Amino acid sequence: MATLTVRAARPEQRSLRRTARRVRKFWFCYVMMLGTFSLLLTFSYYPAVSAIYHSFTIWDGFRPARWVGLQNYREVFTSEVIFRKAFRNMGLLVLWDVVRAATFPLLGAALIYRLRNEKLAYVFRLVFVLPIVVPAVVGVLVWKQLYDPNVGLMNEILKIVGIKPIAWLSSPSTALPSLMLAGFPWIDGVAMLIYLAGLLAIPSEVIEAAIMDGAGSIRRFFSMEIPLIIPQIRLIVILNVIGSLQSFGWQLLVTRGGPNNATTVPAWEMYQSAISSGRFGVASAVGVVLFILIFTLTLINRAAIRSNVEYQA
Amino acid sequence: MSSTSLRVPGETAQSVIRSRRRFRLGDDWKIALLLAILGFLTFVPVLLLLGLSFKDQQQMADAMWLPSWPLHLRNYVKAARVIRPYLMNSVVFVLGTVSISIVCSTLSAYALGRYDFPGREFFYIAILALLMIPGILTLITTFVVTVKLGLNNTLFGIWLPLAAGAQAFQIIVLRTFFASLPNELFEAARIDGARELTMLWRIALPLAKPIVSTLVVLQILAVWNEFIWPIMVLSDPQRYPVILGILRLTQLITERDPGAQFAGYVLAGLPLLILFAFTSRTFIRGLTSGAIKF
Numbered sequence: 001m002a003t004l005t006v007r008a009a010r011p012e013q014r015s016l017r018r019t020a021r022r023v024r025k026f027w028f029c030y031v032m033m034l035g036t037f038s039l040l041l042t043f044s045y046y047p048a049v050s051a052i053y054h055s056f057t058i059w060d061g062f063r064p065a066r067w068v069g070l071q072n073y074r075e076v077f078t079s080e081v082i083f084r085k086a087f088r089n090m091g092l093l094v095l096w097d098v099v100r101a102a103t104f105p106l107l108g109a110a111l112i113y114r115l116r117n118e119k120l121a122y123v124f125r126l127v128f129v130l131p132i133v134v135p136a137v138v139g140v141l142v143w144k145q146l147y148d149p150n151v152g153l154m155n156e157i158l159k160i161v162g163i164k165p166i167a168w169l170s171s172p173s174t175a176l177p178s179l180m181l182a183g184f185p186w187i188d189g190v191a192m193l194i195y196l197a198g199l200l201a202i203p204s205e206v207i208e209a210a211i212m213d214g215a216g217s218i219r220r221f222f223s224m225e226i227p228l229i230i231p232q233i234r235l236i237v238i239l240n241v242i243g244s245l246q247s248f249g250w251q252l253l254v255t256r257g258g259p260n261n262a263t264t265v266p267a268w269e270m271y272q273s274a275i276s277s278g279r280f281g282v283a284s285a286v287g288v289v290l291f292i293l294i295f296t297l298t299l300i301n302r303a304a305i306r307s308n309v310e311y312q313a
Numbered sequence: 314m315s316s317t318s319l320r321v322p323g324e325t326a327q328s329v330i331r332s333r334r335r336f337r338l339g340d341d342w343k344i345a346l347l348l349a350i351l352g353f354l355t356f357v358p359v360l361l362l363l364g365l366s367f368k369d370q371q372q373m374a375d376a377m378w379l380p381s382w383p384l385h386l387r388n389y390v391k392a393a394r395v396i397r398p399y400l401m402n403s404v405v406f407v408l409g410t411v412s413i414s415i416v417c418s419t420l421s422a423y424a425l426g427r428y429d430f431p432g433r434e435f436f437y438i439a440i441l442a443l444l445m446i447p448g449i450l451t452l453i454t455t456f457v458v459t460v461k462l463g464l465n466n467t468l469f470g471i472w473l474p475l476a477a478g479a480q481a482f483q484i485i486v487l488r489t490f491f492a493s494l495p496n497e498l499f500e501a502a503r504i505d506g507a508r509e510l511t512m513l514w515r516i517a518l519p520l521a522k523p524i525v526s527t528l529v530v531l532q533i534l535a536v537w538n539e540f541i542w543p544i545m546v547l548s549d550p551q552r553y554p555v556i557l558g559i560l561r562l563t564q565l566i567t568e569r570d571p572g573a574q575f576a577g578y579v580l581a582g583l584p585l586l587i588l589f590a591f592t593s594r595t596f597i598r599g600l601t602s603g604a605i606k607f
Contacts, residue, residue, distance in 0.1 A: 019431045026430035028509055033424055033436060035417035036480050040443070042462075043477035047454035048446050054454065061457045111348050116341050124345075125597055127352040133585040134359060135538050137556045138578045142358045145365075153361065153378045185354045193597060246449040252541060253560070267449055274453045275545065283453045291450040298445065 051291075055284035061274065065281065072285035081261050082269045082286065089176055090265045094244045096180045101240040102233055104186040109195035110221055125196070129189035136249060143182040144169070144254050169255060172262035179250055179263060191236045198229035231305075238301045242294055266290055366575040373571050391570055392562065392577035398551070399558025400584070406471050406543075406554055407536045411529055414476035418483035419525070423513050425484070426491030427499070437488070443481035456545050470546045475536055483528050490524050491517055523595065530592050537585060555581045 023030075055072055057065035077083050108128055115121040146153045147168035155165040168178045202225065210220050226233075248268035251257050257264030257272070266286050274283035365377070367384040375381065424430070425437050455474055464470035494517060502512050518525070540556050547553060550561060562577040589596070 022431050026428050029424040029428050029430040032420040036421040039477035043455050043474045047451035047458055050454040051450050111344050114344050120345055124348050133582055133589045135556050135582050137540055138582055142362050151377050185351055187355055246447055287450045291447055294447045
C-alpha cells in the first residue's frame with residue numbers, strides 16, 4: 001500500500017505509510033502478544049459474546065441455537081425459584097457481605113494499628129493472614145461438620161447453654177443464616193492488611209493534632225481514621241460484592257441450593273440450568289443479568305471515586 | 314516461626330513510621346488481649362480440624378470436639394496414601410497454568426509497556442475491558458468452547474482457560490512496572506546491539522522479580538483452590554485436584570477411620586502452608602505497604 005504512493009504524499013497517506021513503517025519496525029511486539037490474545041480470544045472474548053448472543057436463544061450448548069428474543073429473560077424474571085428465591089437470597093448475602101467486609105477486618109486493623117509493640121503487631125498481622133492457606137473447600141467442609149445436627153459442635157454448645165438443638169443447614173428457615181454465620185469472626189486477612197495499609201499512611205501530624213485536642217481512641221477511630229480510609233473501605237466492599245454475586249461454592253459442595261431452595265442463588269441456578277438441565281440459553285440469560293448488575297455497580301463505584309476527588313480538590 | 318523472621322531489612326521504613334507514633338499511649342495489653350481472643354476465634358475451626366484428624370473411632374464417639382490422647386498418626390498415613398495421586402494432579406495443574414500464564418502475560422506486558430507500536434492503545438484497552446467481564450458471564454460458554462475444542466478431560470482444558478482468566482490482572486500489574494523503568498537502562502544495551510528479547514530477559518525481568526514472584530504466589534493459591542472449573546471439565550474423578558479429591562475421602566476410607574478423612578483435609582492445605590512459610594514476609598509487606606495497586 002505504501003509503495004503505490006511514493007510521490008503523491010497526501011497527509012493521510014503519509015501517516016498511513018508511517019504507520020506501516022512502524023508496524024514493520026515493531027513487528028515483534030505483535031508476536032509477543034500472540035499467546036495472550038490467542039488465549040483471550042478463545043476463552044474470554046468469544047465466550048462473552050457467545051453468552052450474550054445465546055441468552056436470546058434456546059440452546060443445548062452444542063446443536064444450533066434457535067432465536068427466541070426475550071423469552072429467556074421473561075422466564076428469569078417470572079420464575080418463582082430463580083427470581084423470587086435466588087435473587088432474594090443473593091440480596092441478603094450481598095448485604096451481609098458488605099456489612100461484614102466493612103466492619104470486622106477494619107476492627108482488627110484498627111486494633112493492630114494501636115499496638116505500640118512492633119513485634120506484637122507483626123505477629124498479629126501474621127495470625128490473621130495465616131488462614132488464607134486454608135483452602136475454601138476445606139473451610140466449607142469443616143463448617144459443614146460443625147453444623148451437623150447430630151454430632152456438630154454448634155448443637156453441642158447449644159446443649160450446654162440449655163437451648164434446643166437447631167437443624168442448621170437442614171432446615172429451610174436456618175440454612176441461609178447458617179451460611180452467613182460460617183467464617184466467624186469474619187476477619188479476612190487480606191482485607192485487614194489493606195485497611196492497615198490505609199491507617200499506616202495517615203500522616204502522624206494529623207494524629208498528633210487530634211491527640212493534642214484530647215480526642216480519645218474511639219473518637220479518633222470514628223471521626224478521623226474511618227473518613228481517611230474510605231477509599232480502602234470502598235475497594236474492599238466493591239471487591240466483596242462482586243465476588244459475592246458470583247459465588248456458589250456452598251451450593252455446589254454442600255447444600256445444592258436446598259433445602260427447599262432456601263440457599264439457592266442466581267449463579268447456582270445458572271450452573272444447574274446449563275449442566276444439569278442442558279438449558280444453556282436460560283443459563284446465559286442469568287449470566288447476562290449478573291453481568292449487568294456487576295457492571296452497574298462498578299460504574300457507580302467509579303462515579304463515586306470521581307466525585308470524591310472533586311470534593312477534595 | 315523463629316524470632317529472626319520478625320526483623321527484616323525492608324521493615325525499616327515502616328519502623329520509622331511506627332516509632333514516630335510512640336506518642337500514642339494506651340493500654341497495649343488490653344488491645345493485645347482483645348486481638349488474641351479474635352485471633353483464637355479465627356483459628357478455632359482449624360484447631361478443631363486438627364483435633365479431629367488425630368482421632369480414632371472410639372475417641373470420636375466419646376468426645377468428638379475435645380482434644381484426646383493418644384494421637385493417631387495412622388490417620389495421616391492412610392489419608393496420604395489415598396490423596397497422593399490427587400496431590401500430583403494439583404501440582405501438575407498449578408505448574409502448567411502458572412507457566413503458561415506468566416510467560417504470556419510477561420511478554421504482552423513488556424510489549425505494551427516498553428514499545429510505542431501502532432495499535433498499542435487498542436490492545437491495552439482490550440485488556441482493561443476484561444476487568445468488566447465477570448467470570449460468571451463466561452463460565453458456561455467457556456465450558457462449551459472447551460468441550461468443542463476437545464479439551465475436556467485434558468490438562469490443556471485446565472491450563473489454558475485458567476491461564477486466560479489471570480491475564481488481565483497480571484498484564485496490568487506488570488505493564489505498569491515495565492513502563493516505569495527508565496529508558497537509559499535499555500538504551501545502553503541497545504547500543505551494544507542487544508536484541509529486544511535479550512533485554513527483557515537480562516534487564517527487565519531481574520528487576521521485576523519481586524513483582525513476578527508475588528503474582529506467581531497469588532496464582533498458585535488461586536489455582537490450588539479452584540474447584541468449580543475442574544468439576545465441570547473433568548468427568549473422570551481420578552483426574553481431580555486434591556481440593557476435590559478430599560470430597561471422595563468419605564467413600565474411599567472405611568468407616569473404621571473417620572479421622573483419616575479430616576487428616577486428608579489437613580494434607581490438602583499443607584502445601585499452601587509451606588508456600589506461605591516461604592513467602593509470608595513479601596506477601597504481608599507487599600499488601601501492607603500498598604505496593605500492589607488494584
